[in-house]
Amino acid sequence: MAIRFTKMHGIGNDFVVLDGVTQQLQLKPRDIRRLADRRRGVGCDQVLIAEPPGRPDVDFRYRIFNADGSEAGQCGNGARCFARFLRHRKLTAKRLITVETQGGLMTLRVLDKHEVEVDMGAPRLEPADIPLDRPARADSYDLTVDGETLRVGALSMGNPHAVLRVDDVAHCDLERLGPEIEGHPAFPERVNAGFAEIVDRGTLRLRVYERGAGETLACGSGACAAVVWGRRQGWLDEQVTVHLPGGKLSVSWAGDGEPVLLRGPTAIAFEGTIRL
Numbered sequence: 001m002a003i004r005f006t007k008m009h010g011i012g013n014d015f016v017v018l019d020g021v022t023q024q025l026q027l028k029p030r031d032i033r034r035l036a037d038r039r040r041g042v043g044c045d046q047v048l049i050a051e052p053p054g055r056p057d058v059d060f061r062y063r064i065f066n067a068d069g070s071e072a073g074q075c076g077n078g079a080r081c082f083a084r085f086l087r088h089r090k091l092t093a094k095r096l097i098t099v100e101t102q103g104g105l106m107t108l109r110v111l112d113k114h115e116v117e118v119d120m121g122a123p124r125l126e127p128a129d130i131p132l133d134r135p136a137r138a139d140s141y142d143l144t145v146d147g148e149t150l151r152v153g154a155l156s157m158g159n160p161h162a163v164l165r166v167d168d169v170a171h172c173d174l175e176r177l178g179p180e181i182e183g184h185p186a187f188p189e190r191v192n193a194g195f196a197e198i199v200d201r202g203t204l205r206l207r208v209y210e211r212g213a214g215e216t217l218a219c220g221s222g223a224c225a226a227v228v229w230g231r232r233q234g235w236l237d238e239q240v241t242v243h244l245p246g247g248k249l250s251v252s253w254a255g256d257g258e259p260v261l262l263r264g265p266t267a268i269a270f271e272g273t274i275r276l
């Protein structure tokens, strides 16, 4: 099977994006792993697929697969690239696009040639919605990792996130703690692990060890989760610039029950065909 693809990235979080509207695609987890393989395939953190919607009030179905072949409910950087891809491939001419994901509905707003803003919906804080194996909702949770107790925030942005506050993100223990938090038994569907340094009330530095992909250069939903947790702790204002290894994103959140807005650039790296 020969598949046309577009290789994109949002500040270095990279994607193989596929048109499953005009192309017949039936990909198995091993095909996703092959596409994502940086030596044997195209290489990416996530594979994104555009499909026809399952309901009339939505423009497209937006499917997200991690490099390890698992399917995810949300990808913020991917959503921005997805909007640009839909217009680039002439699948739509709209600037305001509604998509459905496993994690819920999202609105994508194309601001100019490169910049896209995504309405990520309201964060979900109940343990059952994350999912997190804890009997009651709390501001932070104790997580035992390697005999050490970590105090983390946990919430869902349509996908699960744990956020840990660190003093210096450049020298935090992400390589050791990232995989331990990702696979911690308290998170039955695994979790994305964010390491956040609060610089001031409007600035965060963040690194994310992503579920199913390892450390990425940026994670949009991770940036939103870190801002939500930081704001609920009283450390951050409504508008926050999040600095990630690959660049910066803008996140704004008015507070409980309100949607999180994520804004940043998108890039097309190259296009081609791969035989699976």
Ligand SMILES: N[C@@H](CCC[C@H](N)C(=O)O)C(=O)O
Pocket (backbone or CB within 6 Å): 013, 045, 046, 064, 066, 071, 072, 073, 074, 075, 076, 077, 078, 159, 160, 192, 210, 211, 212, 213, 216, 218, 219, 220, 221, 222
């Ligand atoms: N890179 C993403 C998140 C991708 C999915 C995540 N690894 C998961 O499994 O939930 C983003 O920009 O949000």
